[in-house]
Amino acid sequence: MPQLFHRRSNTLVRMGLVLAVLVAVATGVALDRLQRAPWVTRQGEQPAQPVSFSHRHHVQGMGVQCQYCHVSVEKSSYAGIPSTRICMNCHLQMWPNAAQLEPVRQSWMSGKSIPWVRVNDLPDFVSFDHSVHVNKGVGCVTCHGQVDQMNATSAQYSLQMEWCLDCHRNPAKNLRPASEVYNMAWRGPSESRPVWCAVGDEMSGMPTAESVNCTVSDPLARAVLNATLTTPSSMNGGRVLVAVPTYEKFTSQDELGRFLVNHYKIRNTQDLMSCEVCHR
């Protein structure tokens, strides 16, 4: 019965093929998962540090601004890890004998910097620039999470290509007024918490976020209040005449995002997604 034999072997071959494809797909999925696994990307890890520095105590507790320690974040590609001198601005006087600060004092005395362990670290073939992001209204919290609440610093996101692209594809959903970049609690505009923005001098042609002014308190109400406080009501018959620059009111992130993309002069999606942007 050669015919039957043939058919059976065909079926076997076909089943083998199907199986091979299944195995290939499964391996692919597994490798994909593996690449994304937190222990590969080090997302969420809290590496042991030479000093148990707490952002929670220093930022949330004492209100020290991010840029007091990460001095170059607005000006260069690196945010920078603070030098021991910045710590000693306070710790020469505050807690001068605390055991926890011994490595800091040693570093100060020897002039050797504290060997902090990096938690966010991109491969060398990727170019990244803090100043570009920060000056175009991307908040620290969007990429680093609520650092102000961390006792031990950890990476909030994977920093993998897909994560970068997710924002570059549509930055509008993540843009905020440049004045809110350090605000860890910013939630974006809503009906009950609108944001007003006015565009200043755009004639200079500089593609900068600085020419956009935003505020979270109603500019018209503020102007009226100021005018009432400074103008005696006998003048202009008790009526208040005020000149308010043309503020636009926003009640959703969608609207605000579109406005900011426009006035921050953000490049189009195609440009921001092109390989050369991040791989030069």
Ligand code: HEC
């Ligand atoms: C603006 C002043 C100031 C600066 C700058 C500062 N500290 Fe502190 N630090 C304090 C104060 C105040 C405390 C006590 C906080 C508490 O107990 O609530 C403290 C506490 C600490 C502690 C004890 C553990 C803790 O968090 O309570 C460590 C460790 C520490 N600081 C390390 C550093 C390092 C490292 C730097 C530099 C990167 C630094 N500090 C910069 C004011 C400062």
Ligand code: HEC
């Ligand atoms: C008093 C100084 C100080 C202030 C203020 C401060 N930081 Fe830091 N930051 C440090 C030190 C020291 C380290 C390195 C040790 C660590 O990772 O905890 C660090 C590390 C980090 C890292 C991880 C760096 C890496 O290894 O990839 C991020 C992200 C960060 N800070 C963000 C912020 C943000 C956002 C703010 C404001 C909300 C802020 N920091 C305020 C001192 C400070």
Ligand code: HEC
């Ligand atoms: C668009 C995302 C993004 C924003 C916004 C952002 N960071 Fe970062 N940050 C990163 C990435 C990515 C790295 C890792 C860079 C590397 O490995 O070269 C990093 C690294 C750091 C480091 C480690 C030192 C360094 O310069 O590499 C610190 C500190 C830091 N960021 C602080 C901040 C602060 C403070 C802000 C807000 C003013 C901020 N970052 C805003 C993505 C961001």
Ligand code: HEC
């Ligand atoms: C939350 C949004 C967001 C995330 C996340 C983000 N970016 Fe960006 N990126 C932007 C915006 C907005 C710009 C400014 C575009 C403009 O001005 O046209 C930008 C610009 C850039 C530029 C251009 C710099 C230049 O020289 O003009 C590079 C490079 C870049 N991003 C790399 C990265 C990398 C690498 C990552 C991931 C590690 C990343 N970005 C994550 C929003 C983001």
Ligand code: HEC
């Ligand atoms: C917005 C920034 C950004 C853009 C645009 C971008 N990449 Fe990447 N790319 C990254 C980052 C970040 C990594 C590192 C990922 C990691 O550490 O796992 C990366 C990694 C890679 C890798 C190494 C393999 C891997 O997955 O880790 C290759 C290959 C690559 N990119 C190719 C490309 C190509 C081709 C394009 C254009 C179609 C492109 N990239 C566009 C940010 C970008």
